[in-house]
Amino acid sequence: MSNVLQYEEYEADNQVDRFLTFVLESEFYGIDIKNVTEIIGIQQITEVPEVPDYIRGIINLRGKIIPVMDVRLRFKKDFREYNDRTCIIVIDVKELSVGLIVDSVSEVLMIAPEEIVLPPEITQFSNKYVMGIGKVGNEVKLLLDCDKLLHEEVSEQLLHI
Numbered sequence: 001m002s003n004v005l006q007y008e009e010y011e012a013d014n015q016v017d018r019f020l021t022f023v024l025e026s027e028f029y030g031i032d033i034k035n036v037t038e039i040i041g042i043q044q045i046t047e048v049p050e051v052p053d054y055i056r057g058i059i060n061l062r063g064k065i066i067p068v069m070d071v072r073l074r075f076k077k078d079f080r081e082y083n084d085r086t087c088i089i090v091i092d093v094k095e096l097s098v099g100l101i102v103d104s105v106s107e108v109l110m111i112a113p114e115e116i117v118l119p120p121e122i123t124q125f126s127n128k129y130v131m132g133i134g135k136v137g138n139e140v141k142l143l144l145d146c147d148k149l150l151h152e153e154v155s156e157q158l159l160h161i
Helices: 002-014 121-126 152-159
Strands: 018-024 027-032 036-041 055-061 064-070 087-093 096-102 104-110 130-136 139-144
Touching (some): 018 087
Antiparallel strands (some): 018 027, 018 104, 130 139
8 A cells, every 4th residue: 555655756746847848830839747647649520509619529539428629720720631740738727627728748758846937918918728838948848727718608518618
């Protein structure tokens, strides 16, 4: 029994300050690895009527029905045809599993808290999904708040799909 606890503690420690990074167009984003369940290739998506356009529909993942959101459309970017680099990042947020469709997955990075800064005032209102900006060498990664990405009204809709 103690081995299990130690392993779980190790796993929890191993996820601290880690972010899965992905690409939309030429911009790099990151989400807390604790929210990520798995990464899968693009699959057959069944459309669902009367949902926002960025909710592309649902997929059947090993018998579990999961709604999928195109992050490009969520960020009001132009739709881009899916290809072999397109991925679905399955995340769990507040007991809800959702697939995030992204152009491609990059890597898992460790970003220390002192390397994360708040977004500048000018973007706090225009980009409400960014919780911080991670500085990695000479690059920046926009770190997303998964809760805000799936704000309450969207979460409510997705629960009833």
